[in-house]
Amino acid sequence: MDANERRARATHEATQWWNRLSLQRPAEISKTDRESFTQWLRESPLHVAELLRIAQVHDALERFKLWNEVEADVTSEPHNVVPLRELEDASEDNEAPPRSPVSLWVMAASACFVAILGAWLAIGMRGQVIETELAERRQVMLDDGTVVQLEPETKLRVKFEDNLRRVTLEHGRALFRVSKNPQRPFLVSADHTSVRAVGTAFGVENGKRGVVVTVAEGKVAVARGKSAAVLEQRMADSAGTRDGKTLSAEVFLTAGQQVTVPSSGVVNPVRAVDTARALAWAEGQLVFENDTLADVVGEFNRYNRTQLTINDSELATRKVSGVFEATDTETLLAFIRQGGANISVTQTDDGIVIDARR
Amino acid sequence: MSHPDQENRLIEWFRRWRTPLRRFLASRSAVRPADFDDVAQEVFLRLLRYDAAQIVEHPQAYLFKMAANVAAEWSIRASNRQSHEPHWLASLASEDRPEETLDCEVAQLEIKRALNTLSPRERAILKLYFEEGLSQAEIAAKLGVSFRIVRRDFEKSYGKLRRELNDELTRALQYGRE
Numbered sequence: 001m002d003a004n005e006r007r008a009r010a011t012h013e014a015t016q017w018w019n020r021l022s023l024q025r026p027a028e029i030s031k032t033d034r035e036s037f038t039q040w041l042r043e044s045p046l047h048v049a050e051l052l053r054i055a056q057v058h059d060a061l062e063r064f065k066l067w068n069e070v071e072a073d074v075t076s077e078p079h080n081v082v083p084l085r086e087l088e089d090a091s092e093d094n095e096a097p098p099r100s101p102v103s104l105w106v107m108a109a110s111a112c113f114v115a116i117l118g119a120w121l122a123i124g125m126r127g128q129v130i131e132t133e134l135a136e137r138r139q140v141m142l143d144d145g146t147v148v149q150l151e152p153e154t155k156l157r158v159k160f161e162d163n164l165r166r167v168t169l170e171h172g173r174a175l176f177r178v179s180k181n182p183q184r185p186f187l188v189s190a191d192h193t194s195v196r197a198v199g200t201a202f203g204v205e206n207g208k209r210g211v212v213v214t215v216a217e218g219k220v221a222v223a224r225g226k227s228a229a230v231l232e233q234r235m236a237d238s239a240g241t242r243d244g245k246t247l248s249a250e251v252f253l254t255a256g257q258q259v260t261v262p263s264s265g266v267v268n269p270v271r272a273v274d275t276a277r278a279l280a281w282a283e284g285q286l287v288f289e290n291d292t293l294a295d296v297v298g299e300f301n302r303y304n305r306t307q308l309t310i311n312d313s314e315l316a317t318r319k320v321s322g323v324f325e326a327t328d329t330e331t332l333l334a335f336i337r338q339g340g341a342n343i344s345v346t347q348t349d350d351g352i353v354i355d356a357r358r
Numbered sequence: 359m360s361h362p363d364q365e366n367r368l369i370e371w372f373r374r375w376r377t378p379l380r381r382f383l384a385s386r387s388a389v390r391p392a393d394f395d396d397v398a399q400e401v402f403l404r405l406l407r408y409d410a411a412q413i414v415e416h417p418q419a420y421l422f423k424m425a426a427n428v429a430a431e432w433s434i435r436a437s438n439r440q441s442h443e444p445h446w447l448a449s450l451a452s453e454d455r456p457e458e459t460l461d462c463e464v465a466q467l468e469i470k471r472a473l474n475t476l477s478p479r480e481r482a483i484l485k486l487y488f489e490e491g492l493s494q495a496e497i498a499a500k501l502g503v504s505f506r507i508v509r510r511d512f513e514k515s516y517g518k519l520r521r522e523l524n525d526e527l528t529r530a531l532q533y534g535r536e
Contacts, residue, residue, distance in 0.1 A: 011520055015513040021418060023487070023512055024494055031414070039418045042405050049398030050520075052425055057519045059383050064469045067489040071474075163411045182410040198406065207398035221407060250407070284458070 006046060013040065014050035018058065039182045042198070130156045132172070135305045137284070142167075145179035146186065149282055152302040175216075175282040181340070193261045196221040202253075203279045210262035215253045215277045223250045224261055277323075286324045292319045297354070304329055307351035310311035313344065314357055378422035385426050388433030401473040423472045472522040480515040483508055 021029060029037075041047055106216025118352055128245065132138050132150045139149045142158060144165055150156065154172025163183070165178075169190040178186045188195040190206040193213075200218025204211065213222050251259055251267055258273040280287045286303070288296050294316040297308045303326035310316045324332050333345050333352065342357045381532070389397050404424045405413065413420045473481055479501070486492045486500065498505045 008517075011517050012513070014436065015516040015520075018516060019509060019512050024509075034417050036415045038405075038410055038414045040408070041417065041421060042402070045395070045399040045402035046401045048421070048425075049395050051421070052398060052401070053394070053520050054516055055422070056380060056383065056525075057516050057523060059379075059487050060469050060519075060523060061466075063485060064466065064473075064488065066466055066470050067485050069470060069483055070485055071478070072485045073478055163409070183414065184411075185409065198410075219406065252403070252407075 007050070010044065010046040010050040010056070014047065014054045017051060018054045022058065035183060042182050053151055068135045115202065116333050130158065134301075135303055137303070144181065144186075146176040146185070147179075149175040149177075151281055169204050169206045171206050173203060173207065173212075175201065175203045175279065177201045178218075191261075191263065193222065193224045196217075196223070197340075203282060210260055212258065212260045213253060213273060214258040214273060215255050216275045216279055217255050219252065219254045220263070221250050221252055222259055280323065281326070284326050286326050287322075288324075289321050291321075291353075292316060293320050293354075296320045296332070300324075300326070300329060300332060303327055308354060309351060310354045312354075312356040315354065373417055375418040375422060378419050379427060381426040382422040382429065385433065389429050393432065394525075397425070397428050397432055399423050400432075401527040404428070405491050422450075468524055472519050472524075475522050476518060477511075479503075480511045480518075483511050484515060 005098055017040065020026070021037065074226065130138075130140055130148070130150065132152050133155045134152055136152050137150065139147060141147050142160070142165075144160065146165070148156065148167075151173045153171040153176055156174060157168040157170065159166045159168075163185075165181075165184055165186045167186070167188045169188055176186070176188065176197070178197050178199050178201070182198050186197045186199075188197075188204050190204055190211045193211040195202065195204055195213050197218065200217075200220055201216040202220050203214045203216070204224065205214075213220065251270060253259060253270060256275055257270050258278055259270045261280045262268065277287055286296075286299055288299075294310060297310055301307050303333040306329055308329070320335075322335060324335075329352070333354075336354060337343055337345060344355050344357045346353045346355070401421070401424045405421070408420070473484070476484070482501065483497055487494070487499045492500065494508045495505060498508045501508070
């Protein structure tokens with residue numbers, strides 16, 4: 001669909017909604033309709049724009065005063081001719097409120113996940129703890145269809161409520177592919193930072209750098225507050241009355257953006273990142289940029305049973321940059337050996353010891 | 359319409375979201391038609407920020423309230439940006455402005471022109487609805503067509519008028535009056 005077709009489609013859907021919500025003069029709107037309408041609005045800015053435009057058209061007609069000058073002689077249309085529209089109407093009787101192709105796609109996509117992962121691991125969990133050990137990587141499907149990929153030494157607490165899907169990342173890092181449900185936002189809390197999403201893919205890391213949020217798809221809101229619950233409540237309360245004012249603590253991220261919230265609590269500026277690189281860990285790759293060898297080894301140790309130890313303090317502070325397969329210790333060791341002839345790598349019963357040759 | 363319960367519910371319904379709608383319609387004159395999609399984009403982002411469960415209670419009220427706020431903020435920003443255009447400031451949301459604008463003869467004629475691009479039946483349906491205040495079911499009975507046709511004609515004519523009505527023309531009017 002090109003831009004004009006999308007626009008025309010949005011206009012058409014907006015007129016259908018306007019008819020249902022306003023022209024038919026309903027005394028009340030069913031919850032189902034209100035939910036679908038809300039979802040439709042939240043699917044695209046185009047939907048919002050067209051609905052507002054249709055409201056303007058309606059306003060113009062309401063204020064129009066020259067109806068007596070408008071020719072509307074229906075009888076001039078011969079009665080024995082059945083308008084074609086009548087035929088197409090028959091097929092669309094009781095037509096459901098518009099559902100955009102986007103949501104269909106999301107449903108299809110999550111159905112796929114269900115099919116693939118359901119057989120592998122489907123856990124119905126309420127207030128449950130999911131934890132990975134050293135060298136363990138795990139992909140888990142939550143009971144709403146959201147897929148979480150946990151990196152080693154990661155601990156998650158999952159608690160789903162009727163109106164909110166709440167996950168606490170106690171430590172470690174995880175990639176979330178959130179199943180879309182606008183009525184039930186997905187909230188990840190990590191160290192007093194909360195990340196709110198509707199249907200998107202993003203990574204959250206809770207480590208010594210603080211909390212790092214990287215968005216691969218869609219859009220999330222990141223907030224730092226006393227507790228996610230308080231914040232959530234405030235957001236709900238302030239909706240409509242003081243919108244735009246109370247949310248200064250919130251940062252919005254879209255695909256390709258990253259924000260770090262250090263333990264100090266001052267949110268760093270949002271930065272554009274190469275998500276393939278920033279989320280490389282989700283693909284089993286470790287990316288280092290000017291990190292100390294000690295950090296690199298620490299990171300590798302989380303992904304591997306064979307533990308590496310550095311016995312030389314000078315060596316430990318050496319800077320390393322590079323991309324490694326998380327489980328490929330051999331390549332890392334080869335890389336370290338290139339660092340100079342004075343480096344020794346010894347296999348012991350406790351693992352691999354890296355030392356300086358004196 | 360005469361049933362008191364029905365009447366009360368209608369009043370309630372009106373109060374809930376017609377007031378925000380009117381506020382939006384009043385403030386939108388501060389937004390240039392070219393900027394309209396940007397305003398909608400901002401409204402969209404605000405809709406995403408809020409708890410959906412909350413919005414679901416009164417989606418139209420939330421939508422128009424946010425739209426009114428965004429349009430008002432937009433006009434303030436615009437007036438700061440373009441201080442050489444004093445009407446941006448003057449056009450800041452005022453409840454009666456749309457009436458003023460649409461009372462203008464030019465606006466009335468523009469609407470009439472747009473209505474004349476519709477089919478006779480589409481025009482008749484709108485006329486019965488707005489001039490005589492008939493419901494869609496009553497219109498269907500009166501014209502001897504199915505309810506579905508009335509509904510479809512409404513949707514079609516609103517879509518046509520959305521393309522046909524000249525925003526710039528109806529919007530530009532109020533400056534002529536200042």
